[in-house]
Amino acid sequence: MSRPAVCLLGMGAPAGPAHVRAYLYRIFSDRHILPLPAMVRIPLAWYIAASRCRASRAKYSVIGGHSPFTPQSRAQCEALAAALDRRGRAMPVLPAMRYASPSIAEAVRELRGSGVTDVVGLPQYPQYSLTTTASCIETLERACAGAGMRVVPIREYPALPGLVAAWAEALKAYLPAENGDNRNHVLFLAHSIPLRCVERGDPYPVHVARTVNAIVGALERHVEWSLAYQSRTARGTWLSPSAESAVLDLARRGTKRLAVVPVSFLTENLETLYDIDANLAHLAAGAGLRRFARVPVPHAAAALIEGWADLVEGALKGAGAQ
Numbered sequence: 001m002s003r004p005a006v007c008l009l010g011m012g013a014p015a016g017p018a019h020v021r022a023y024l025y026r027i028f029s030d031r032h033i034l035p036l037p038a039m040v041r042i043p044l045a046w047y048i049a050a051s052r053c054r055a056s057r058a059k060y061s062v063i064g065g066h067s068p069f070t071p072q073s074r075a076q077c078e079a080l081a082a083a084l085d086r087r088g089r090a091m092p093v094l095p096a097m098r099y100a101s102p103s104i105a106e107a108v109r110e111l112r113g114s115g116v117t118d119v120v121g122l123p124q125y126p127q128y129s130l131t132t133t134a135s136c137i138e139t140l141e142r143a144c145a146g147a148g149m150r151v152v153p154i155r156e157y158p159a160l161p162g163l164v165a166a167w168a169e170a171l172k173a174y175l176p177a178e179n180g181d182n183r184n185h186v187l188f189l190a191h192s193i194p195l196r197c198v199e200r201g202d203p204y205p206v207h208v209a210r211t212v213n214a215i216v217g218a219l220e221r222h223v224e225w226s227l228a229y230q231s232r233t234a235r236g237t238w239l240s241p242s243a244e245s246a247v248l249d250l251a252r253r254g255t256k257r258l259a260v261v262p263v264s265f266l267t268e269n270l271e272t273l274y275d276i277d278a279n280l281a282h283l284a285a286g287a288g289l290r291r292f293a294r295v296p297v298p299h300a301a302a303a304l305i306e307g308w309a310d311l312v313e314g315a316l317k318g319a320g321a322q
């Protein structure tokens with residue numbers, strides 16, 4: 001009989017300031033992030049990590065020195081394991097991070113020798129991208145191949161009912177009681193990716209649109225909303241509009257109260273706590289918005305956890321791993 005486990009796949013975060021440079025290097029040495037020959041990519045990754053290290057450390061200092069990404073991921077694993085156990089499907093559920101500890105390799109080593117035969121790769125990224133999901137799944141497949149375990153991948157779930165319900169419920173608390181006031185606006189944000197990825201067939205922006213449209217539909221009321229992209233990290237053409245240009249445009253159009261929903265994240269991280277809560281909020285205040293509210297990521301929402309449990313059960317059934 002098969003014995004399954006789950007690896008919750010994510011980007012990860014540095015454990016503290018001393019780990020920032022190595023973390024940045026691991027990101028930019030990933031061929032999915034910098035699609036260049038290794039002889040060019042590796043030294044370039046070292047250069048980028050060294051040049052951005054000080055600024056990145058400064059951002060982490062603003063949010064308390066470290067990110068809540070890892071503890072929230074561990075909490076998600078515990079909640080998912082409990083949900084599966086209640087369904088009679090007890091199995092290990094481990095955090096497995098692409099660029100930080102606990103890494104994908106560390107998670108596979110922990111499972112090795114435990115009798116696990118099938119590892120469900122569950123990304124914390126609802127919307128598939130070559131730059132995120134593909135990198136995590138490929139790394140998990142390499143690690144599991146060396147350990148004699150099969151990977152059962154979950155590649156995307158942009159309109160998963162549990163995901164949509166979790167975001168819609170979180171957003172409702174930030175909507176005004178009255179309808180039809182165009183001074184109130186909901187700005188959905190997703191992490192940007194280079195346009196060259198989309199031109200290569202990356203479905204990410206299509207998936208983001210599916211998530212946003214599903215959330216808006218679940219609100220069951222009219223809202224003024226738009227979509228923008230945050231956290232561009234390199235030169236070139238990226239998905240647009242940017243978060244900054246969207247906020248400035250909304251201010252020029254008379255928007256006074258803004259609720260921001262970071263739909264590409266399922267844990268809090270530097271990009272929610274600094275890029276949005278500190279940087280974008282400061283820009284909004286200077287542009288004249290009276291109220292800027294960022295909807296918290298529903299990382300521990302029961303609807304999300306149950307939705308993940310549905311995904312795991314469906315993936316195992318589809319793979320014949322009963």
